[in-house]
Amino acid sequence: MATTLLAIGTRKGLWLATSEDRRSWSLSSPHFLMTEVPSVGIDVRGGRTRLMIGVRSEHFGPTVVHSDDLGVSWDEPADGAISFPADTGAAVERIWQLQPDSADRPGVVWAGCEPISVWRSDDGGDSFALCRGLWDHPHRSEWGAGYGGAAAHSVLPGPDGTVHVAMSTGGVYRTRDAGASWQPRNAGISAYFMPGPAPEFGQCVHKIARDAVDPRRLYAQNHHGVYRSDDDGDSWTSIADGLPSDFGFVMLAHPRRGGTVWVVPLVADGERIPPGGELAVHRSDDAGSSWRRLTDGLPAHEYNAVLRDAACVDAGDPVGVYVGTRGGEVYASADEGETFTTVASHLPDVLCVRAAVLP
Template sequence: MDNDQRTIMAIGTKKGLWLAESTDREAWTLNGPHFLNLEVPSVAIDTREGRTRILAGVNDWHWGPTVVYSDDAGATWSEPEQGAIKFPADTDTALARIWHLRPDTAERPGVVWAGCEPISVFRSTDSGESFELNRGLWGHPHRSQWGAGFGGAAVHSIVPNAADENTIHAAMSTGGVYRTTDGGTSWEPRNKGIRVGFDPDPYPEFGQCVHHITADAQDPNRLYAQNHGGVYRTDDSGDEWISIAEGLPADFGFVFLSHPRTGGTVWTIPLQGEGERIPVGGRLSVYRSTDAGNSWSEQHDGLPDADYNVVLRDAAAVDEHPGSVGVYFGTRGGEVFASNDEGAHFATVATRLPDVLSVRAAQFAGAAQ
């Protein structure tokens, strides 16, 4: 297979990990499951340093959570004997789940971030083989007041600033968005303008149930947020947020994706209400904006007219294909969809998998295995 045309997708589910490969991002070959019957809530594909490393946050119901990785497209997997992520003994805390894995920029090779439950951030400098707890966030005075979202208390989004390695945003349920500008030594809440409909104070300093955040491709100080009711943008690194929900059929959901090269181009998948948690009207659609959320257009070609399954925050991704960017997502009904033309049309990759928790895709890097 020609590596220049080879795309690999990692699909983490409630009961195992599947890998899909394609040369045109329309027809896919699926293999798996890997880690059958183990929960895989987070995956990442790291194409830095001239190779393709697949990372998976695996939750073993007996041995506990850890990060495993493969450098040969899933043929073999490596796992640290003592576990890749663990809390230091003095914290008297056990790791519950690895919610999010995020390789940093190409200019920071080896750095991989992990967002975990209980609410915490870990950092690796060896491409995900070992991680260290960020003490600044763990020791934050707000920590005792952070709560659990419907799925648990976790950091689920980590966004390193592409222009400044000392600036990182992290989002948690529940707690909101926090920012560090000193490389993680200290963190401050950055939630001004984000409304909390379930709180007596509709605009608290922190406590927001943010569902996902992502950064703009061209302006590292522009971020987007999908909240538990509310879709937002900040143009000043989180100092103030404005609503960009107008034009969407609902302001609830979990997914927010940004184009890897084109500023202002983003995608979201609205859901109907916080109680129903289904595609609006049962019609599964992606919504795209090319003007930073000032207007939205529906993308539905190739998607079901009747689907009543949630798309979770980490179960959606974009690739960095040099032509048209690919858009990918999976549902809790076990269906996986892929677009090779930035969402204009979707093809079905898989059906009837266990509920999909995490999806990532990337163009293959390195020699064929």
């Protein structure tokens, strides 16, 4: 029976949970206690497991550490894995995203950071280089900070070198030339908080995901708005009908089956709680045409939000779904969200969760 690893990054450290059936879990002691862990990447390409952790110390600042022995030991580059070139005059504030590329590019890992920037590693996450095409973009001076900061929080590598990035605030940008040039791709996404007609960029997109079967199909959870694109981000249409709210942070896509996505709605930007004070995951199996509300095993009374990276899926069969709350509760489903069990309770504020079936 395969072992599933669940990494839980919180405001005050990292916890690792393992399970043979994704219903009963064994939880580790905390790693990096009292250190913020806003991002986790689990790379299982090539038959090995590498944990990459974006940590942020109030004293030492942010960096990326990695482990090749499931957290028994951790390695950190002497000069830091991510550091702005001197000519930029910038410093990394937080590492929001660590995303391994496809099996066809086994050494490539992407990072999204604050201030808004994207970084590429070609050595499995040992070191990262700044993507100058995005950093030097003429729009950068007009990108703003969302409530949580100025973040490049979603990096979606696709086929043929295409990469989509989403940021708060700035919206969705796409490159098709390995990051040399980037174009905004926000047509149809609301920016109701800005005056005048919808702008070319400046949207506060909270999370994006790519369809497993059709790589040109994308999904987005916006700052009010849930969307699908069928043309690689060139245009977006609403798929919020059937949801109790169009606000939230989570957008997850099935790793193998096209058209299946999950969201976790919140009431509104001014009321960031689950509708009715009851935590619920919503799943669509038809690319957003209809939604099912899934609550079995989730608490009937919950007033904490689920943040954008505090939810994930694994590659199991059926697919596992995981959510963590700002109240420190973590829930796991071994059946694509039909039923949930509790992995951990009373942890610090959950910032990110990542799961993988170990090779």
